[in-house]
Amino acid sequence: MNLSFPMESSQFVIEMRGICKSFGSVKALEDVTLQVPQGTVHGLVGANGAGKSTLMKILAGLHRPDSGEIVRKGKICSWKNPSEAIASGVAMIYQELSLAPDLTVAENVWLGIEPSGRVCGTYSKKRMLEDTLALAEKHGFNLDPDQKVENLPASVCQIVEALKAIARNAEILVMDEPTSSCGEKEVAIILEMVRRLRGAGTTIIYISHRLEEVVEVAENITVLRDGRAVHTGPAKDLKIVDIVTHMVGRDVQHYFPKREVEIGSRVLRVSGLSSSSVRDIGFDLRRGEIVGVAGLVGAGRTELARVLCGLDEAICGSVELEGKEVMIENPADALSCGIMYVTEDRKRTGLFLDCPALWSMTLPCLAQLGMKYILKLDRENEIAEETAGKLSLKWLGPQAPANSLSGGNQQKLLLGRALIAQSLIWVLDEPTRGIDIAAKVDIYELIGRMVEKGKAILMISSELPELFGIADRILVMRRGRLVGNLVTSQTTQEAVMHLAAVDQERK
Amino acid sequence: MNKLFRELLPFGSLILVIAILSLWQPESFLTLDNFLNVLRRSSVYGIIALGMTFVIISGGIDLSVGSLLALCGMLAAGVMIGIAGQEPSSGVMILGTAIGLLAGAVGGALSGALITKLKLQPFIATLGTMSLYRGIALVMYDGQPINVASYRYLGEGSLLGIPVSVVLFVVVTVMSGAILHFTRFGRHVYAIGSNVQAAYHAGVKVDRSLIGVYLLGGLLTGLGAMIAMSRTVSAQPTAGVGAELDVIAAVVIGGASLSGGRGTVTGTIVGSLLISFLRNGCTLMGISTNAQLIVIGVVIVFAVALDQFTRRKASDAA
16 A cells, blocks of 8 residues: 555545455455545445445444455544444444434433433433434524424434434444435435534435435545446536446446247236325236336335235226236235236245245145145145256255255245246246346246246346346336336436436426 | 154153153053043143144234133033023033034134234233133123033043043044144144245235134134033133143143244144143142142243254254
């Protein structure tokens, strides 16, 4: 390293240099450098899985880097846990807030560091309320410190989180997607809060998928892609289009065994479908067609799958299956219509981890296999073995518990359901998330074989190259609405990313 | 090897207890009469424990079985003497028995409905029904027992030399095992206990299955109540106080997990017999019923701790 570095870096309140981090064989971060000047807002952007969260977890002391260093106030720091990071003035506000809903604002702000009262072992509620009010006023916030947190909107919770961090003498605040669950009004409140905090001298690292917000509030922006910092510079020099180009990159090439399949008749028509999380969704799906669903985290992609598959209640709209309108009120209805949902959250909503692996595969199909009441264990075993063969599934046998399988093979167990049920419509939610490349290719090939047989596939994915590799059309979602229905061969990743990340109305 | 050991462990502790008692008290313990006696005594709680096995595998618990036992007996006996006085005919006794079984099924289904429709935790819902059923049983005849002198068949009768209650115990055991392992319902019970979200996603009608589970538990409690009533030829409103704990203990000793998804019929049988043989052995050795509680408490903790330990070892090895 350069000897003159310490002098140069004095202008930065925090500096991360050459950070590398791997999880197993996956490189999450490679040689990332992030320098943040005192009292500024620094935007950190990148597609899902680009490494933003990992980088910030290292800064917050949750992970330790494999190599590289963090420099704070001219000293190299190595934090073993989050409390050491907080002691050095670095606090993180997570996407999922960590406030106690049953406590008041003041109680949350001073949780664990309550001002002590006159009697030993008690705390002074009065002082706590006064201190909270003083702290809030100093930063220009107007809130009732005696209000219970559960009654507050998401934006005010962010303010409470920020006060909580400042009460612990935080000088650097990392905010991870503070607006992900907010509407327009609340976004404005949060952006105002960020400006006020900056005005009071706090440095903020601001992570968001919503690019227009970042451009609006940040002085500098760093773009991460595939674990590397591909661009850092002042926000005023950057247009949103440039950021999108940096986020997508052009060097990504994958192997996608796309087959030429003739598109057949329409099997599914969705129109005006709405639930509590998605609004006015309409699209068609034809035999032999692979339709991708793109969008950022929280755009409502999974919620679209949920309402289609009977997991969420449809408020209005209609679903037509092969020309006939159907009512899908629960997952059992979806199954009997030939719609198979393969969940994005295998462990929580897919697998029976302690139970024999074949249970996870056959459970939704038992009735269809003629086992509506009485099980035929030999036949079930046979079918499972046969399906495992088709999927090139690696397991210790049908009776081995599901948690003894690798992630890719667990995913294949769930895909096996659609094979056994011979489902007409496969709704796949992030089917290749967190699995190795070999299993990914197996899954792409399986999807290809299925569309050849006239099945229709609706595939949600956060990996644009994947969607561009195999999908015929791409639906783009943003904030619960369908904002694009594009033919893959006639569009670009930049166009999709732009639709997904940029609010057309705000521009 | 380790797996074999684990599978045999509940049997191992049962065999160990029988072996020790056989060596200690060969004349009084190791006789056919004594064994049949133990089986007969264990049949009531054993049958209820089989129902509880379903409940616990589904990830729930039913605290109301002891109270329901008393309520079923009181209702059945009440119907019998209400129609025909102290010496009811066999037809009336069959009707009364049917009422007792029905009451059990309805009582169980009510708990199940509270859990699924009102989204109450099983512990809370059945804590409520436990008090409710006990209260009804006590209020019915002002806390007085009902004597039905001629209701003897289930308690004292025998088929081919085997006590009827033991025959019923065996039949219910076989049927429970068959339902649990060879029906879709049984598979759903395991699936719900293992991961209720995943079961719902896979199209399992969770509410309906759970009501079925509690209904079955209640029905078997009703059957146990009829045997218990027949044994004493009377229905006691205070019958089965604390029974739920013995029953849950039997299921848990048998290797079931209170967090659901795990448990077997053989395990429950072994657990029930273990408690019964311990009681029997203690009695033969002249240990008072009060002191027996100490022995049983120690055995429960020890058996479950050992089970957890071997399980952890097995999963470490895997």
